[in-house]
Amino acid sequence: MYFALICRDKPGHLETRKANREAHLAYVAETGVVVQAGPFLDEAGEMCGSLVILDVADKAAAEAWAANDPYAGAGLFESVSVQAWKKVVG
Numbered sequence: 001m002y003f004a005l006i007c008r009d010k011p012g013h014l015e016t017r018k019a020n021r022e023a024h025l026a027y028v029a030e031t032g033v034v035v036q037a038g039p040f041l042d043e044a045g046e047m048c049g050s051l052v053i054l055d056v057a058d059k060a061a062a063e064a065w066a067a068n069d070p071y072a073g074a075g076l077f078e079s080v081s082v083q084a085w086k087k088v089v090g
Contacts, residue, residue, distance in 0.1 A: 001055070001056065001057065001058065001084065002035065002053055002055055002084070002085040002086065002087055003053070003054045003056060003059060003062035003082055003084055003085055004051065004052070004053055004054075004082075004083045004084075004085040005050065005051070005052040005054065005062065005065075005080060005082055006049070006050075006051060006075075006080070006081040006082070006089075007049050007050040007051075007052070007071070007077045007079070007080045007081075008040075008048070008068075008077060008078045008079045008080075009022055009047070009076065009077060009078060010075070010076065010077065010078040011050050011078070013076055014046055014047065014048075016074050016075065016076045017039075017047055017071065017076055019074070020071055020073075020074045020076065023070035024061065024069060024070045024071050026070075027068070027069055028052075031065065033054050033056050033061075034053070034054060035053040035054065035055050036052075036053045037050065037051065037052040037053065038049075038050070038051060038082060040050075041063075044081055049077075049090050050071070052066075053085060057063050057079055059082060059084065061085065062082045063082050065080060066082060068078050069083040070081050083084075
């Protein structure tokens with residue numbers, strides 16, 4: 001089942017994102033459940049959040065994945081929303 005994680009960074013935390021990016025990308029690769037992902041950009045073109053599409057068994061698994069993301073562990077996110085998602089195109 002697909003779930004979308006909509007993650008918004010805390011204001012002023014771009015350096016936290018950059019410092020933890022390699023660990024985050026390694027986590028994405030190691031877990032093998034990310035279908036698609038990428039950062040949101042602000043008006044200046046700087047990263048300010050993330051959209052991550054997961055293919056996992058249920059919402060609890062999506063929430064666990066989000067909680068174990070190095071970005072979450074670093075305190076990057078102001079908010080994380082986990083929403084069931086249906087793929088229609090792509």
